[in-house]
Amino acid sequence: MKAAFVVDTNKVEIQDIDVPVIGNDEVLIKVKNVGVCGSDLHLFKGTHAFRKPPVILGHEIAGEIVEIGKDVTKFKIGDRVTVEPHIGCGECEFCQKDLVNLCLNKKAPGTPGWIGTFAEYFNAPEKTVYKIADGISYEMGTLVEPLAVAIHAIDRITVPEKDTIAILGSGTIGLLTLVAAREAGYKNIICTDTQQFNLDMAMEQGATLALNPLEEDVVAKVLEFTEGRGVDVALVCAGSKVIVDQASSMTRRRGEVGIVAMITEQIPVNTYNFVFNEISLFGAMTYETKDFAKASKMINNGLDLNAFVTQRMDLDESQQALDVLDQKTENVVKVLIEVNK
Ligand SMILES: NC(=O)c1ccc[n+]([C@@H]2O[C@H](COP(=O)([O-])OP(=O)(O)OC[C@H]3O[C@@H](n4cnc5c(N)ncnc54)[C@H](O)[C@@H]3O)[C@@H](O)[C@H]2O)c1
Ligand SMILES: [Zn+2]
Ligand SMILES: [Zn+2]
Structure with a gap:
């Protein structure tokens, strides 16, 4: 499958990689939309605090479940979903307090052991997966993640x-x-x-x-x-x-x-x-699970954020997507990448 890597400062390349193999508690998502985030821009510009190339871009995602692990109970093939893109170790002091965002051994897309979302397929443990309500678009589903960041900031x-x-x-x-x-x-x-x-x-x-x-x-x-x-x-x-x-x-x-x-x-x-x-x-660092759940609920209840989507591009145009957000050559708020159209 295709995936968009930042290979060097200001340079994105599409590479061919294996479709992820899912674990028993995971689902495989056929990606429909991914969002370009300010932190992807930091990775692209070489100013990210800890991520260094080569790494697959992205953590904002919406798509359709095409495969489920044998222990998955809450989802079925065909469900339209988004993902809370971090996994806590479950054991540290902060996980014990439900502060996954502050976990000392947090896994996030684009860190070792988990691919980024700028790919045709993405795997995620079911506990991180949220349904997108009927009638709510994949585009709005992709905005749950950045909305959760905002909700957390206000909650702090x-x-x-x-x-x-x-x-x-x-x-x-x-x-x-x-x-x-x-x-x-x-x-x-x-x-x-x-x-x-x-x-x-x-x-x-x-x-x-x-x-x-x-x-x-x-x-x-x-x-x-x-x-x-x-x-x-x-x-x-x-x-x-x-x-x-x-x-x-x-x-x-x-x-x-x-x-x-x-x-x-x-x-x-x-x-x-x-x-x-x-x-x-x-x-304010990303979000707690309660913030993500609240953002998902607001979007599923019909919060209209359509005006936020200013550009839609293909996965092959990931380089341009980052360039637009960086150089502001066009009026831009949220650039969405359409995958598996
Ligand atoms: N804390 C978190 O968990 C978290 C999560 C996501 C993003 N972020 C960070 O938040 C920041 C914003 O993210 P974004 O996705 O909105 O990025 P963005 O690039 O879309 O937005 C930044 C905005 O700031 C404006 N700007 C630039 N200089 C300015 C100035 N001097 N005064 C006022 N505005 C100015 C730009 O025109 C742009 O509209 C980034 O640093 C990103 O990494 C933090
Ligand atoms: Zn984001
Ligand atoms: Zn932890």
């Missing part, structure tokens, strides 16, 4: 007030975080991005204000909007040298700054903001 907030939240960076993750913040009841949602298209999309998805840091002083604008108080929470969903300082400078006293973006280079951070205003800093 401990500030009880939901007056104003800032989301810095409005790519797929930032925009889905906006959707999750909207559903969680935030009154005012302020988004930033350097691309006009993404700012327009943020407004369409319910942002109160959308600001471009290349054109305006976003901290001053946010402080003006909040009458000098600052936002309850600022979530960092893009990387730039100044973005954590921006976040802390627009956050109110005893507010929170959350980092969702994978910023793997060192950036300068003004720690004094955190001290002087008693701001707490947290990270």
Whole structure:
């Protein structure tokens, strides 16, 4: 079968590999759609924290079950499904607390022992598999994973007030975080991005204000909007040298700054903001199973995210898919790859 590998920085190659052999507790999925994620882009650019080429791209997937292991009880051939793409060891301190995302021996697609999703077939243990409801497209099924990231980021907030939240960076993750913040009841949602298209999309998805840091002083604008108080929470969903300082400078006293973006280079951070205003800093790493289940339910209930899909390409065009997201030569939010059309 065909699979798309990152073979070197900025270079994707289609290679022929064996169809995975499934274990007794696994299903084999004929892949229909996979999503290109910001973290695939890090792998492609050589800035991923631990993944280094050659490796198969992808962890976002929707497809149809074509084979089941003998111990599988919840699924049958023909089921339309998506996958929560991580497997905990089940034994470590964090697995014991249902924090698979923090497992000390976590398996994820594209790490040894599990292929990536940019392939014609993908294997997954049944406990990681979720049905896509009838009438819900494979495309929406593919968006369950990034929506779970957003739901987890919102769930990590401990500030009880939901007056104003800032989301810095409005790519797929930032925009889905906006959707999750909207559903969680935030009154005012302020988004930033350097691309006009993404700012327009943020407004369409319910942002109160959308600001471009290349054109305006976003901290001053946010402080003006909040009458000098600052936002309850600022979530960092893009990387730039100044973005954590921006976040802390627009956050109110005893507010929170959350980092969702994978910023793997060192950036300068003004720690004094955190001290002087008693701001707490947290990270948000993928999702817990409960977040994925919630995202799956929201999508199965018909949450309309069709506007997020801006490009559809073939597996053979994986290189172009990464290039578009990287170079923003087109208006882009989520690039989906169509496999086994
Ligand atoms: N924590 C997690 O579990 C997790 C999961 C998925 C992705 N991520 C990370 O989240 C980040 C965003 O992912 P994505 O898929 O949305 O990526 P993306 O590339 O689609 O989006 C990034 C957005 O940030 C914008 N941007 C660039 N510079 C900016 C700036 N200075 N200020 C404001 N916006 C700016 C870009 O125009 C783009 O729209 C990536 O770093 C990705 O690796 C984290
Ligand atoms: Zn993803
Ligand atoms: Zn574990």
